[in-house]
Amino acid sequence: MYPITYVTDCFDGNARARLSTRIGALFGQSPTVVAADGPDPESFAALTLLDCLQSLELLGEDGHPTITLLNIAPRDGVWPNGVPFCFFWHGKHLVASTFNARVLSLVRRELGIDHVYVTDIREAVTAAGFGADDIEKIAGTQFRSLWYLPLLAKWVADGRVVPATETAVPELLDEEPTVTVVDNFGNCKLDQRLDLVAGTTLPVAQRNDDGSTTIVDVTCYPHLTAVPRNAPGIVPGSSGTGFTELVIRGGSAAETFGLQPGDALLERAAEKVA
Template sequence: MTRLPVVSLTDCADANALARQSTRIATLFGATPTVLPLTGPDPEGAAALTLLDLLRSTDLIGGPTQPVVVLVNIAPRDGHWPNGVPFCWFRHGEHLVISTLNHRVLAPLAAYLGVTEVHVTDVREVLEAAAAGWAELAPAEIEEMVRTQFRSLWYVPLLARWLADGHEVPARPQAVQPPVAREVRVAVVDNFGNCKLDLPAVELPGYDGEKGLLVHNRHEGRDVEVRCYDRLPDVPYGEPGITVGSSGVGFAELVIRGGSAADVFGLHQGDQVFDLTS
């Protein structure tokens, strides 16, 4: 069995859940995984940016890379699926990603990494194929995993292990569409209080213009004009600015040099900053 590093992004993140997931993944892959809990008010937005950043971090290496397995468990908040959203998989270079079929999480990968298609799996179909081919699973065990709502614990690590081992897992292809014009939101508030937005700076209307962009200050109940700068060091100390940040492909960040933009503007993860839909 090849040992592969595993990174898991999940909104099922209490201590008990993290312990069970870590132990199961370690049992299957022979190494303790890195489990990143996404517990903020907008886990879909945080997962979208974090997954994009995670895959981008494997670039600019200058040579061969070690394959990484990434697990993403962020269920859409629409209540549409009878027993939870399906799981899909795709590869980015040598790296394997297993994810809930969540358009908001996957759409940035289509726009900025060229991921055009994922392979959608059915739990029962995959487990029965595995039992008929390479896994020792009794019918009762299959039924237990098919019926459980905790598929991210029981099913996803198995799917990842089997795909990493090169097994022919049944799946159907589904296209991934890039995001359409939309509200620009805070995806992540970092430990400095910088607000990482979910769009490249150059795609903000008026970013390259002489005037700043209007940002709503929730404390004062009014819009504030914030100038745009290329980098954080270009922002005057103590002043707000919109810069090309460290995330995504030149994604924008609302910052205050030497302070917390989140605190000053009253912003949290998931809050709207601009509206590009009109």
């Protein structure tokens, strides 16, 4: 049996119960369901996917194969009934996901995963031998991440041939350092590693309650414990390949600076929020 993690923006109690039960029936074990919530679920999912795959580097230990499912599928009108689903392998580990360039951007940049296999639901379900009624149900459902994505993961994990098109993951333009995750301590995890020297400062855009922006020069430190207590600091964080974090030792950087996932961090961001 494969350890299974499911990162999804469908995470209410009803959805969790249905996802867990269906995956449990297909695989013989239920998944760990992770809520992609907050104001920017795409950036949360991107960093979480990267962190999950990097956590599989067990430094000399021979780990078990895993399956990671990921669903971030806004109905934006670009695709009929939502963005398609894809799959790829990272070593012996399987990922089945919505084909979302932003969600896949960090594994593309950091792990070199620049191509995935994109599927068409109707084509895949037809090839699997489903009857006409079931094909229409699965292809037309509102809850494709329940009815189709677990099936796709099961078929690929079992070595079945699934009709798919090898497709390049779009390379996104370099963007401003952006808050992707605010952890339970209020630390603001960024989506990139800034090459900073301890003792230098970085101009951070603080959002104020009245809608204005104040630029605060925040000192860079080599690690969290070097930051003075109750003071802000910029440090190498625990996510990604040492991605940078804005922290307040003993406090919440997110609350103090008025930041949330999706916000740009630096002084250049002031013009965007002014």
